Amino acid sequence: MLRLYDTALEDVTPLEPRRAGEFSMYVCGPTVSGEPHLGHGRFTVVWDIFRRYLEWSGLDVRFVSNVTDIEDKILAKAAAERRPPAEVAAHYEKLWWHTMERLGVARPSETPHATAYVEHMVELIGELVERGHAYVGGDGVYFSAESLPGYGLLAHQSLESLRAGARVEAGEGAGKRAPVDFVLWKLARPDEPSWPSPWGPGRPGWHTECVVMSLDLLGEDFDLHTGGLDLAFPHHENERAQALAAGRRFTRHWAHHGMVVDEGGEKMSKSLGNTLSLLELLDTYDPRAFRLLVLRSNYRRPMTVGFETMSAAMRTVERLDSFAREFASARAADPDPAALARFRQRMDDDFDTPNALGGAFELLREARAVADKDAVGLAAAVFDIFERALGLPLQGAPADIPDEVLARAAARDQARGAKDFGRADAIRAELQADGWVVEDGPEGTTIRRP
């Protein structure tokens, strides 16, 4: 049984599924108003690994992750580019899924869109107004934080101390009664896209969509709700507040992943403008190196990404590939059960991927050192762990090598056979100059791409 840190309880607790054998989880997805950055890369890979691990462990996982396709940032972008907001959202969503594919992130089971759930949201907001948890302010409908006992659970702060820290906003949100209240429905200006509502045409506030979509697709009391640590408060706090105020049971477990920080240790954030483009990183490096980096850091801790860390990860990936080539025949074998159990034990301890990864490398070394029949099971375990449980494919087979190159390799073997090492070395130098990696094994020269 996997034990996971619960943000609400501030403790590692067993992740008991609502229904045995099944697992329902909701991950707060992107607002499609720009290019994916490193933070997006981390969270999608982290929860992709988590999901794969659960599935690998035999659970039937329902994984829901939303796409916020109506939001102020999208409107701003649309205005700047003088195109319809929907077109902007569609453009960046396409880019989003394309990037996910490159990252090896599996599609969620469901990807609900905010715009498809507006009616549901209006219903929920109406319910909250009726129950006295929401009120109509000048420019929208607001949720009254003080109306819900226990508001502040995820912030770990009382309403009073939240009040003390809250900033008083100017302009937007002018209709709030209290600074800690949050907007549910924003009344639209004439030029903005809008949906009808009892309070006038407008659009939903950000915090409502996730409540409605998670409850609709996963049902009350679903197993896990996750997102970035920066979403714990206010976003998740506010989701929870709405669900409870509406009389619904919400998630059973809250988990939050840590932020990506730059090499100076500072969080990459939109307002600081220090986010790095994920696309550029993927153009430069093997996406598997990024996944390895994600695995290497604890999901709750800050993760540093930079040139140096990526290069080091790249070398590790090469090492894995080298292993895969050497043990290609073990791929189909039965994994050593004890090895898998050891891996599972580490993963089950609060999803400790760095620790589990260390264990996997121990296995790898062990398999090489043993080098007899026992090694097959160990090697098979390595494949099983990296490829199926962690979603990191190992490249064993040398990719399409041109015949002309193979002919040169054969010529080199001939030269070596004849102990004409001068000629053999010359051929190797040529091949290397052409960008090939040349390695000698018992069966002769092996050629592969770098």
Add this chain to the structure above:
RNA sequence: GGCGGCGUGGCCGAGUGGCUUAGGCAAGGGCCUGCAAAGCCCUGUACAGCGGUUCGAUUCCGCUCGCCGCCUCCA
């Protein structure tokens, strides 16, 4: 100001009250190899500082220092 987290060897990053092994990258030495590459083996006076508890603390407690996050859009 309120709340929370972190500080481990050159770097990243696990872990534990003593039974001296995490792991990765880098470095040095060795083996293998015609030479390389790949691989294997070995090596490195680590646990921010100061007190306390203890027979014994990197691990528990307290304090100090430093860094970071949330309280504002954010993954």
